Amino acid sequence: MAKDMLVAIGEALIDFIPDRKGCDFSEVTAFAPKLGGAPANVCGAYSKLGGRSRLLTQLGDDPFGQKILSELADCGIDTGCISLTDKANTALAFVSLGADGDRTFSFYRKPSADMLYQPESVRAEYFDEAYALHFCSVSLGDFPMRDAHLAAITAARSRKAIVSFDPNLRFQLWSSREALRQTVTRFIPLADILKLSDEELEFITGETEIEKALPRLMTGSVKLVIYTCGSGGAYAYTADCSAHAPGKKVCAADTTGAGDGFIGSLLWKLNDMGIGAEQLSSLTEEQLREALRFSNEFCARSVQKPGAIDSYPDMRDYNV
Numbered sequence: 001m002a003k004d005m006l007v008a009i010g011e012a013l014i015d016f017i018p019d020r021k022g023c024d025f026s027e028v029t030a031f032a033p034k035l036g037g038a039p040a041n042v043c044g045a046y047s048k049l050g051g052r053s054r055l056l057t058q059l060g061d062d063p064f065g066q067k068i069l070s071e072l073a074d075c076g077i078d079t080g081c082i083s084l085t086d087k088a089n090t091a092l093a094f095v096s097l098g099a100d101g102d103r104t105f106s107f108y109r110k111p112s113a114d115m116l117y118q119p120e121s122v123r124a125e126y127f128d129e130a131y132a133l134h135f136c137s138v139s140l141g142d143f144p145m146r147d148a149h150l151a152a153i154t155a156a157r158s159r160k161a162i163v164s165f166d167p168n169l170r171f172q173l174w175s176s177r178e179a180l181r182q183t184v185t186r187f188i189p190l191a192d193i194l195k196l197s198d199e200e201l202e203f204i205t206g207e208t209e210i211e212k213a214l215p216r217l218m219t220g221s222v223k224l225v226i227y228t229c230g231s232g233g234a235y236a237y238t239a240d241c242s243a244h245a246p247g248k249k250v251c252a253a254d255t256t257g258a259g260d261g262f263i264g265s266l267l268w269k270l271n272d273m274g275i276g277a278e279q280l281s282s283l284t285e286e287q288l289r290e291a292l293r294f295s296n297e298f299c300a301r302s303v304q305k306p307g308a309i310d311s312y313p314d315m316r317d318y319n320v
Contacts, residue, residue: 003161003276005078005129006046006267009056009122009152010039010139011114012072012082013091014064015256017306021097025106031094033064034256034307035071037114038136038168041257044309045264045298047076051271054078056126056152058117058145060090065113075309081126088113095256107173115143122151124158131271132162132193134263138170140183153190162270162277163221165191166263169200177203189220192277195263198229210235223280226292228262234296236288243285245292248300257308258299264312265298266291 015036018028035044043053055077059065061084068090072079091112096104109115117139127133133156139145156163167184174180184204188194194217196204207213210227214237217225227235233247269291275283298313305311 004131006053006132007130008039008043008134010135012037012040012057012068013093016094025096036308038260041260041308042134042264043077044075045261045312046268048312048314049268050315051268056081058083058085058113060113061086062089064090085113115145117145117148119147119151122148124155127155127159130159130161132164132267134164136166136168137184163191164193166195192221193224194222195226234292236292238283241285243288245289245296247296250300250304252303255303258303261302261312262295262299266295269294
């Protein structure tokens with residue numbers, strides 16, 4: 001049985017993308033609904049490149065939940081493990097875009113259906129074909145979905161799948177910044193791959209330089225740290241080597257889902273290179289650089305178009 005499927009756990013939601021950028025919410029006159037949520041985006045990137053992916057989440061039994069199910073399936077993402085509930089609505093996020101394409105969010109999630117996803121909903125057989133499990137911090141608050149993450153990590157490890165964590169910080173969803181920091185710090189050692197951005201480094205580690213922060217990040221099971229710096233490119237670190245790939249200068253229309261596209265395409269590339277959990281520690285500088293170049297190109301293409309999954313390139317027009 002091929003171990004080539006990406007499994008992601010966490011939120012799937014509707015991103016409402018504004019009809020104009022360079023203004024705040026009060027000046028936006030219309031929003032377009034787009035499939036979103038970091039774990040869904042990561043699956044979308046992986047599937048757009050030809051990989052198989054599966055999302056573990058819960059949606060409201062409402063029109064937005066049905067829209068997400070339909071669009072996930074259209075992207076080639078396995079929706080057979082997604083639950084529906086009438087106990088809460090599907091999560092929504094309204095997005096405001098700055099002149100540079102950067103985003104701010106306003107979430108409708110108090111609670112949303114994904115937050116109520118129960119750990120017993122996670123079944124070991126969901127990981128029989130898993131190459132990797134990916135998760136973020138949005139769904140790690142003090143609600144049932146956090147325990148579902150722990151169940152998923154245990155199941156993934158039992159199948160020798162890679163565990164990937166992108167903190168993907170959303171401060172407004174937490175009661176305090178310290179609660180978020182403690183939760184991220186708790187989950188970092190449970191991952192094999194940790195991906196974080198230059199905007200997240202100091203908050204998580206207290207350091208402003210990645211090299212000084214590495215001892216706090218290469219802890220527990222962590223074998224590979226990916227550090228993204230937007231147009232400044234990306235860095236990769238194992239215990240024995242490191243690599244950098246410069247970013248590609250483009251005019252960004254919308255950076256929504258860019259980080260998700262980066263890690264989704266990186267996981268696809270590592271799988272394509274035949275790199276499993278046991279090979280992460282022995283990656284060479286050239287292998288690291290090759291993977292980073294691939295994902296930098298993926299992101300450069302995606303940020304030139306609006307939305308997240310809709311903006312991701314596929315292999316038909318992808319040439320690195």
